[in-house]
Amino acid sequence: MPLLKEVYYGMVKSIKIHRLHNLYLKGHARFIQVYRERMDRQIKLGPRDSRWKLGTTRWERIGEMQFRFLVQHGLKPEHTLLDIGCGTLRGGIRFIRYLHPGNYTGIDISPEAIKIAKQSVKEEGLDELRPRLLLTMDSQLKELSGETFDFLLTYSVFSHLPPEEIEEIFQNIGKIMGEGSVFFFTFKPSDKLKRDKGRKVRFNFRYPFSYFQGLAREHGLDIELLEPPSCPQLPGKEENGQGD
Numbered sequence: 001m002p003l004l005k006e007v008y009y010g011m012v013k014s015i016k017i018h019r020l021h022n023l024y025l026k027g028h029a030r031f032i033q034v035y036r037e038r039m040d041r042q043i044k045l046g047p048r049d050s051r052w053k054l055g056t057t058r059w060e061r062i063g064e065m066q067f068r069f070l071v072q073h074g075l076k077p078e079h080t081l082l083d084i085g086c087g088t089l090r091g092g093i094r095f096i097r098y099l100h101p102g103n104y105t106g107i108d109i110s111p112e113a114i115k116i117a118k119q120s121v122k123e124e125g126l127d128e129l130r131p132r133l134l135l136t137m138d139s140q141l142k143e144l145s146g147e148t149f150d151f152l153l154t155y156s157v158f159s160h161l162p163p164e165e166i167e168e169i170f171q172n173i174g175k176i177m178g179e180g181s182v183f184f185f186t187f188k189p190s191d192k193l194k195r196d197k198g199r200k201v202r203f204n205f206r207y208p209f210s211y212f213q214g215l216a217r218e219h220g221l222d223i224e225l226l227e228p229p230s231c232p233q234l235p236g237k238e239e240n241g242q243g244d
């Protein structure tokens with residue numbers, strides 16, 4: 001019986017995504033809507049897709065890498081951090097534990113991600129650290145208007161977004177940065193923009209660093225290319241699960 005329900009659910013979801021795909025390809029829906037549906041579905045199917053399985057070793061290692069990287073770059077407990085595309089708190093859970101109460105904000109377009117993130121905060125007993133977990137419908141960051149953050153992060157977000165969404169983030173990020181704020185982002189490098197075209201919507205994008213330099217220049221931001229961190233080993237844990 002539960003299996004039947006799952007199959008039925010999967011079918012309904014696929015039809016919905018398929019429809020959204022077509023609307024996007026015809027220019028009647030935004031990429032972010034298709035991506036939201038995809039994320040929600042992936043997270044709901046979590047047990048079958050180990051990338052989203054909380055607690056897999058790979059997942060833990062990438063979370064730890066994000067955490068160590070920002071600490072190495074000066075993140076202190078008294079700083080405020082905005083985690084754009086926080087997902088199910090792979091890095092977020094560590095940041096919440098480390099930062100002073102109220103200093104972590106995570107924002108995501110996926111209701112399922114935010115739901116799981118809130119559950120994890122509860123399960124880990126971190127409610128009193130008052131993380132803010134916000135759902136957004138687009139890349140305009142308007143939920144945060146009037147605030148500034150010391151550190152801002154998009155980890156494994158730009159590698160899944162087309163230029164129009166990244167450009168929207170760059171248009172708005174400066175408004176929530178103060179004099180000393182730093183925005184860290186990851187991207188998959190390439191000599192030129194690589195965006196698969198065809199009858200299917202693709203969710204992987206590669207950009208040359210010069211693309212981000214151009215955006216930074218346009219919006220009056222300084223930009224620097226950093227060495228990518230290595231992914232730490234976590235002792236005593238068997239490797240399972242993958243992720244980027």
Ligand SMILES: C[S@@+](CC[C@H](N)C(=O)[O-])C[C@H]1O[C@@H](n2cnc3c(N)ncnc32)[C@H](O)[C@@H]1O
Pocket residue numbers: 032035036039084085086087088089090091107108109110113136138139154155156157160161165
């Ligand atoms: C590959 S996941 C990475 C999640 C998290 N940063 C991590 O390391 O586990 C990308 C996340 O970005 C979210 N996302 C994509 N575009 C976004 C946007 N414009 N604003 C907020 N979240 C976004 C997706 O819903 C998804 O949860």
